[in-house]
Amino acid sequence: MTTRAVILGTGSALPTRRVSNAELAQQVDTTDEWIVERTGIRFRHIAGPDETTSTLATDAAKAALAAADLRAQDIDLIVLATATPDQTFPSTATKVQAALGIDDCVAFDVAAVCSGFLYAVQVADSMIRAGAHRKALVIGAETFSRLLDWEDRTTCVLFGDGAGAMVLAAEEQPGDGSDRGILSTRLHADGRHNELLYVDGGPSTTGTVGKLRMKGREVFRHAVVNLAAVMGESLTAAGLSSEDVDWVVPHQANARILDATARKLGLPSEKVVMTVDQHANTSAASVPLALDVAVRDGRIQRGDLIVLEAMGGGFTWGAAVVRF
Structure with a gap:
């Protein structure tokens, strides 16, 4: 038998405002055809003043917990990947922890930009397999619109805001090709x-x-x-x-x-x-x-x-x- 980090549930969250290419074309020198041909993008969601990386991350985490049929208090590790934290410090993960009502768990951010979620997955997987933790929230969350130069049509059309989360839990698996x-x-x-x-x-x-x-x-x-x-x-x-x-x-x-x-x-x-x-x-x-x-x-x-x-x-x- 071997210990694996198994996905119990997933969740996601998007800002309320959905922006089409046509709407962007009213603000930037671009067209729907230009964007679709080069990128495949048709829409993106842009965070409003009351929507932040931590609020989106919290909503995604709640959805993942519900899918896993777990309470927030069952979580003993939060690893959050972001390049757009709410603050320089403390970590956005601790803001999510507080928003979820978790009194004490390990919570920290990782910064590897678009690869951040993969880095966070490996960190959480390693900590679970080492026996340090049993149930983890792994989150990727961004408000990338806050970093965009809205006069640069080659970049501002490419990005959007959102969050996704998964619950990982330690489970004993056979250690063969059937492992989850x-x-x-x-x-x-x-x-x-x-x-x-x-x-x-x-x-x-x-x-x-x-x-x-x-x-x-x-x-x-x-x-x-x-x-x-x-x-x-x-x-x-x-x-x-x-x-x-x-x-x-x-x-x-x-x-x-x-x-x-x-x-x-x-x-x-x-x-x-x-x-x-x-x-x-x-x-x-x-x-x-x-x-x-x-x-x-x-x-x-x-x-x-x-x-x-x-x-x-x-x-x-x-x-x-x-x-x-």
Whole structure:
């Protein structure tokens, strides 16, 4: 027998305001056709004044807890991935902890931008398998609209706000091919590519939040190569191949990246969960948000083998193989 971190439930949350490409085109020099052709994006949700990373994360966490049929007090670990925390400190995870009414548990943030949720999954999985914790909330939440330069049409049309969450719990599994839970994870980072995707501010440098800057063509090229490679690594580590995969739940950055990555792995597009058209790129929230959508609409069923993958600024990238 072996201890695995098993997914008990998923949840997500989106801001109230839904913004179409046509609405954006009234503010920015762009068109619906231009955005759809290059990205596949049609809508995104933008947080209002009373909606923050912590409020979205809390709503997603509550939905995941309800799906898992657990009380908030059952949780002893919260790992929250975000690049847009409510405050420089304390962590947004502690704000979620307080909002959920949990008096005491380990709670902290991780920062790996769009790959943040994969980093958070590996951290929580490691802590659960080590025996330090039994039930964890793993959350990806962003209000990326707060970092956007709304005069830069090449970036502001790409992003949206939202949150996704999952409940992981320690369960004893047989230790063979039938195991449920997190089967393998692989993470990478290469800081030499900082200038290709970054925010031009921070407490230690400018004392400001800054705005997002990106060289899209170079990011696209690295993304296709790195994502295909790390998905292959994670499957090999689990003793599996792409033929065993029921669903890929990728970071929702760009429809063309998703298509190119699937082709590189020889996976049919029907196996790729795609929500980028409705949510745009929600950074660390995009993988758990897409996962929750596919669970709730019935595509992903208990026992399905799924691969989660993402790449973001840094560069950071990673993948996880999970039997749901």
